[in-house]
Amino acid sequence: MNTVGKAVVTILLGLAGIALPSLTSAVYFGTFLGLVAWWVYLRSLRLLLFSTLCVMMAIFSASHLLVLYLYQLPLAQKIVPPQDIYARLFGMTAVIQTNKAEPYSLGVHADVSWPVFTNPIVLLLLYYTLVALLHKWVHITEEQDTLVKCESPVENPENPPSFSKILFISGDTLELLTSTDEETYMPDERVHEPSVFLVSSSWDDLRVKEVGSLLGAPGAGYPNSYPPPLYEGVDISTSHGSEKVTERSEVEESWIRVSMNATETDPTPPGPSGLTVFGLFVMKHSYVSALIVMMVWSITYNSWLTFALLVWSCVIWMMRDRRRYAMMSAPFLALYGTMLLLLSFLSGLRLRREELYPGLPHAVLVDFDMAAYPAPCVHLGSKVFYTFSFWLLLRQQLKERREEQEFKESGESLDEVKTLPRMDSGLLYSICTVIPSRTA
Structure with a gap:
């Protein structure tokens, strides 16, 4: 249950980060990338550290929601207009518009798109999930502490003490x-x-x-x-x-x-579930999905940056031992895909071209896939999905390298085993x- 909760929180952090790109949502997106990188390198956060991170994200998301709510007031929009560069840079979106002649009637701004409405919903869902998981984990910790106290030798004299x-x-x-x-x-x-x-x-x-x-x-x-x-x-x-x-x-x-x-009388341990077997199968053949994604990404987003992925994929497909070469390319693919993802996030900020890339013509931005999209969250979501295949390939490579190292160490230890004399x-x-x- 803890693993599922961590996965849900990580996904919601990623959604909150790409829903409406801004400096504020960059906190969620950076946390998402950090958790995924920690998972890729075969590491796991302890429940205490992850709970601390959840508390910080809950406080930050609650503050974010409160600021968005207060920004809908006419006074806040008058102090910082919605078209101001700081409002757009920090993701302060104005949805409600008031009329001075009719202050009792509420309207909606004309330039509001659907990602502006989905952003508060995702933030609210993230906050509710964080609070619910923290409440559950606190109860689990209290039950474990109570169980330990009940089993201690001071509370229960019938049980023998632990030997030091x-x-x-x-x-x-x-x-x-x-x-x-x-x-x-x-x-x-x-x-x-x-x-x-x-x-x-x-x-x-x-x-x-x-x-x-x-x-x-x-x-x-x-x-x-x-x-x-x-x-x-x-x-x-x-x-x-x-x-x-x-x-x-x-x-x-x-x-x-x-x-x-x-x-x-001991019951036989249950075998792995179907989902686990499917996950192991996908991990084992992650190089195939990575090579396919490289070609699909280059076709979906035509640019010089993705053209490198197309050439890279075609060269590996022509190799006889394509799995070996794909595994060797895993670190570079993960780094290159993450770089393209960060570049797309930067291009998705609610800034004009002359504000974000001064001096660069629009044709150059289009050729390198750096132009702004009407709904950047959709394109960011697809690119996160593409990059995830590269992360999966890197994780499989590190896992196989660790298993090979453990096998070598176990072989060396077996070679050093000496036959002891038989005891009486x-x-x-x-x-x-x-x-x-x-x-x-």
């Missing part, structure tokens, strides 16, 4: 050999940390009694410690060797029987749990 140290004791000298924190562990009466003592069960009864006395000694620092048996129904203090062997074999048989029953099957371990004394 594992101590290994020699069976011959009863001396502390090593600790998991690579430090000599000395019991401290002020610090009650749960620990696990690993003791060899091949000791005789005298040694087991000595371990019990060692843990329960008054000066040892573990007044409430006790060595429990490894398996239920097995007496560690049995003094007859034959009974030890019999009980050990019975315990091993029962343990194997329980393990086999648990394996038989009669050597068992008993776990002595040290329970810290609880203070009232």
Whole structure:
């Protein structure tokens, strides 16, 4: 559910950025490009960081909606006229027009296009989605915190505490050999940390009694410690060797029987869904879609910049190993497509040609696809879709490179594996749990 929420927020940020290009919507569009780039490079944002980003975007979108609402007042339009360069640059669109002779009647400006109406709707949808997801994620976090508190050893004494140290004791000298924190562990009466003592069960009864006395000694620092048996129904203090062997074999048989029953009763993990399989198929053959998009983009938007994509695609199609060359071109395609996308966003600003590109003739702008469109959001949406195929190709290339590197590292680690001598099957371990004394 968190992944779906992140995807929905990313898509809505992209829609809010291209609905009406301006410096204000550039914040949404830049955030959208940043999230997509983070996803392309096989990285994921933690829920806390993404929630913080959602809070910031919610505040920004709410402020944007409030400013658009206040700009519909006659006083605001009088201070900053709708045709002013700053109003057009920051996306302040005036929809409602009032008449001084008839102030009670409301009208609509004559030069208002449909993207001006869709922009507040997309912003409102983005704000509502951000608030709803934040509300849901807060409840999920509270439930997880409550569950952790209920499962803590202080709240629920029936559950054993989590062990912070594992101590290994020699069976011959009863001396502390090593600790998991690579430090000599000395019991401290002020610090009650749960620990696990690993003791060899091949000791005789005298040694087991000595371990019990060692843990329960008054000066040892573990007044409430006790060595429990490894398996239920097995007496560690049995003094007859034959009974030890019999009980050990019975315990091993029962343990194997329980393990086999648990394996038989475990449900088989569900396989991947059809949507996941389709997504993996598209990712695997993303080079085909990228090559097709390169040709479609050059045909849809005729310019010298897209002509390079057409030539590039034709050259790769003529190669025998076209997948390899397409994967090699993935970083350049993603960078080139993003550059064309940013150039189209810049051309979609509500500015006149002499304000945006002073000194450049209109023919040059048309040849390089830099001329303004009546509805730039439609063209920006199609170009985002085209560029997404290049991003997908780059992600697949990085994923395959990572898998190949992991495979090489695993192969090297397998080559370094050495055969260890077989351990004695009669050597068992008993776990002595040290329970810290609880203070009232």
